[in-house]
Amino acid sequence: MLNTFLIIDDDINIRKMLKHLIIKNNLGKVLEELDNGEYAAEEILFYNPDIVLIDFLLPIKDGIEIIESAKALGYNGKFIMISQVEDYDMIGKAYENGIVFFIHKPINMIEALNIIKGVCHNIELEKSVALIKNAVFNIEKSSYITDKPSINNQMINIFTDIGIISESGSNDLINVIEKVLIFKRKNFSSNYQLQDIYRKIAEEENAIKNTHINARTIEQRIRRTILKALENVAVLGNDDYYNNKFIEYSTILFDFKQVKQEIKHINNSKEDRGKINIKKFIEGIISKLNF
Known part of the structure; x- marks a missing residue:
């Protein structure tokens, strides 16, 4: 079963590029695109995608705030952060909040594809384990x-x-x-x-x-x-x-x-x-x- 995605970035060209990459490589379906962080946490809960591709710096609410809010509301999916931030301390804060994978701006297509594939593989692994647990107590x-x-x-x-x-x-x-x-x-x-x-x-x-x-x-x-x-x-x-x-x-x-x-x-x-x-x-x- 293909994974589902939600893309949050205020740059329409970035959103189009990531959506094209996902569809072209048969990685899954993009459920929705957002251009700011105002109601992003609620939208994440509504669509409940497997993976959220989220910009670090967004209008109204930044990526870290959205991740914290979505998790507090009960979202358990994966986040991939899109960032042009150079400050390693800020990136360290993102790691502390559960981000493991970054796609850097300007986007390198090989980097983006490998990272998204890696996260998809992790999801497949977790789903396989869940199926085994359901079958065997x-x-x-x-x-x-x-x-x-x-x-x-x-x-x-x-x-x-x-x-x-x-x-x-x-x-x-x-x-x-x-x-x-x-x-x-x-x-x-x-x-x-x-x-x-x-x-x-x-x-x-x-x-x-x-x-x-x-x-x-x-x-x-x-x-x-x-x-x-x-x-x-x-x-x-x-x-x-x-x-x-x-x-x-x-x-x-x-x-x-x-x-x-x-x-x-x-x-x-x-x-x-x-x-x-x-x-x-x-x-x-x-x-x-x-x-």
Whole structure:
């Protein structure tokens, strides 16, 4: 079943471009388009689309206000934010409010298509899990263990593609993603807290290895590994902007503006490095997994 969309942007050309992209690639149906934020939360509740494409800066109410209001009213769909904002603190605020995927202005069609496809894949995954839960009252832990090797193999293949399989934090990343998948299966939600998962992993490692590491250590190892992945993907794009792996991973795992910033750093060490968001990276990896 195709997904449904609602597009909120005050630029009619952006709305037309996104609608054309969705229809041309058979991603779903656009139910409605809005050009301001005045009654956007109520419209979202009325149409109840699977995905809302929403501009960061809108007349009357901004995108963050609309997202907060829609969630408070009970909307549980996905938001993809469209933004020309450069301030990383403002973007960080959007991540805190549940945005995982950004499409940057001016819109890059490859970036937009990959991001929308990734979110659609996440929705398919969640719907599949819901169907399984309806058919089977309780998913036993053993069923997860049965699936685990194939999931591990997929993650290993992705980590190999982006050059981090030998990094010290790659096992931590795999551990985190496995725990997120378990959480999603039990809770049918993306509202997990990474700090809770880091603490759990630290406790497990301390018990097994008789060490005394904490959640911060786990987070630092993971952050260094993802930064290495960003560097590797940026190198691919610097050598060949149309490299298949660059196209595949630069938008789904990272904020594309930060990938371009990392490319600038590669060519001029005086430039700042690109930044990463751990939750976006994890959700991007999950969007690539097949269950």
